[in-house]
Amino acid sequence: MQNRADFEMEEKALQEIYKEHYRSLCFYASKYVEDMEDAKDIVQNVFVDIWNRPKTFATPMNLKAYLYTTVYNSCMNHLKTRDIHERHHEDIREMSSEIEEHNYVTDRIESEVMWELLSAIDSLPEECRKVFKLSYMEGLDIKEVAEKLDISPHTVKSQRARAKQLLQERLKDLFPLLAYLFLN
Numbered sequence: 001m002q003n004r005a006d007f008e009m010e011e012k013a014l015q016e017i018y019k020e021h022y023r024s025l026c027f028y029a030s031k032y033v034e035d036m037e038d039a040k041d042i043v044q045n046v047f048v049d050i051w052n053r054p055k056t057f058a059t060p061m062n063l064k065a066y067l068y069t070t071v072y073n074s075c076m077n078h079l080k081t082r083d084i085h086e087r088h089h090e091d092i093r094e095m096s097s098e099i100e101e102h103n104y105v106t107d108r109i110e111s112e113v114m115w116e117l118l119s120a121i122d123s124l125p126e127e128c129r130k131v132f133k134l135s136y137m138e139g140l141d142i143k144e145v146a147e148k149l150d151i152s153p154h155t156v157k158s159q160r161a162r163a164k165q166l167l168q169e170r171l172k173d174l175f176p177l178l179a180y181l182f183l184n
Contacts, residue, residue, distance in 0.1 A: 010054060014047070014050065014051060017047075017050075017063065018047055021064070021067055022043060022047075023115070024111065024112065024115040025043045025046070025067060025068070025071050026039045026043050027039075027111060027114065027115055027118070028068065028071060028072075028107075028108070028111040029042045029043055029071050029074070029075050031107065031111060032072070032075035032076070032079065033075050033078055033079065039075075042071060042074045042075055043071060045074065046067065046070050046071055046074060049070075068108055113174055116171065116174055117167075117171065117174075120167050120170045120171055121133070121137075121167065123170070124163050124166055124167070125162075125166075127149075127159055128159050128162050128163040128166065129163070130149060131145055131149065131156055131159035131160055131163060132159075132160065132163040132164075132167075134148060134149070135156070135160055142156045142157060142160075
C-alpha cells in the first residue's frame with residue numbers, strides 16, 4: 001500500500017513534468033495530427049497513462065525521449081483510426097508515407113527550436129510582443145498594426161526593431177537552425 005507522502009511526492013513530480021513538457025509536446029503532436037485540440041488530447045492521454053501506470057526513468061533525457069516517442073506513436077495511432085471521408089484517405093496514406101520518410105530526429109529538433117522561438121517571443125516586453133505578433137505572425141503591415149494598437153507608425157517601426165534585436169540576442173545560438181528551418 002502506498003503511503004500518503006509518496007502519493008503527494010509522485011503527484012508533485014508529475015505536475016512538474018507536465019508543466020515543463022506539455023506545451024512543447026502539444027506543438028510536436030500538432031505537426032502530425034494538424035489539429036491543436038486533437039494534439040492536446042493526445043498529450044493529455046500520455047500523461048494520464050503515466051499517472052495510471054507510473055514509470056521510472058534513469059535520467060531526464062530518458063523521460064523526454066519516452067514522452068516524445070509515446071506522443072509520436074499516439075499521433076500515428078490517432079491518424080490511423082480517424083474517421084474521415086474517402087477523399088481524405090488518400091491524403092492520410094500520402095502523409096503517413098511522408099512521415100515515415102521524415103527523419104524523426106530532424107522533426108524533434110525542429111519542434112524544439114520552434115518551441116524556443118515561441119518562448120522567446122512570449123518573453124518579449126508586452127508592446128514589443130504585440131507589435132511583433134501582428135507584424136510577423138499575422139502579416140499586418142506597419143499602418144495596419146499602428147491602427148489596430150492605436151499607436152504611431154514610428155512606434156510600430158521602433159517596437160519591431162526592438163523585438164528583432166531582443167530575439168536576436170536571446171536566440172543567437174539557435175540562429176543557424178532557425179535560418180535553416182525558415183529558408184527550407
